[in-house]
Amino acid sequence: MSAAPAPPVSEPAWSLSRSAIWLWVTEGIVGTLVYGAIVTVAVLLVPASVGGPVPVLRWLLPVLVGVYAVVAIGIRPWVRYRVHRWEVTAETVHTLTGWLTRTWTLVPVARIQTVDVTRGVLQQLYGLASVAVLTASSQGTVRVPHLEVAVAERVAEDLARRAEQVRDEAT
Template sequence: MSAPPPAPVREPAWSLSRSAIGLWVTQAVLGTVVYAVIVATAIVLVPTDAGWGVPLLRWGGPAFVVLYGIVTIGVRPRLRYRVHRWEVTAEAVYTLTGWLTRTWTLVPISRIQTVDVNRGVFQQLFGLATVAVLTASSQGTVRVPHLEVDVARRVADDLARRAELVRDEAT
């Protein structure tokens, strides 16, 4: 059995597709619209003489929606794009995710069991795909989201081929 690969000393080299920003903005716009509809419905349905909560609802509700929209539409997508990174080396798959809580994941090629390419509805609209790397570890599946479709397919094919070679060498 070979020694595990050394821990990375640098961030993974590659960013997600720039189209991920558009996907995240679209999801944020939809989420903001949902919150706006909920707040507007509450404002319409709550009687004006219902008590002290009415002014809070009438002013605080729309203010919340505006603040939520600014953060989720204007800030979060670009920040996520800057911090989400990935890389495939000869020894492992590295991912770095999270814009508030950072998660570093290293998957040795020898631990890979299966590799899938998934495309959600929004990903299809933006020409994106996710590479899902299933391992035998308790962490389960490691995902490299929002890659261009052709890049995702090449990465998945390469990882599956290399994992198979490692398994063949071990037997």
């Protein structure tokens, strides 16, 4: 008689800050402007009289930049917000990330070595911060991105305190 399989871990309870959507929209706008500038330069550098596939590229490349803009600005931020989840329980930190490739990460509090809070330039603009949970495992760091600053600071302090308590109990 074989043992019953362990019940699956539930999906993490918390989503990221809604401001993350606008951060991702801003990243999509910047990316579109960069790609648009590259395509514009490429199209302007190729003489109109050149034959072959070049005339098709003169209209195809801007269309592709337009498709990229729709996805990067209008679709991807909303999907990412819906699929990125996180939770801190008494025993673990759970993250669920990725909108095409889903990555589920569970970090036991007992394995935590360091907890960092970082704020990139765009995160500062939108009042966000990321929590990085570092372990000694080969997987390295687990990140909970784009939390409100106060939430990120509370989570980091709580995790650091609990990791220290677990280390103290082990000695």
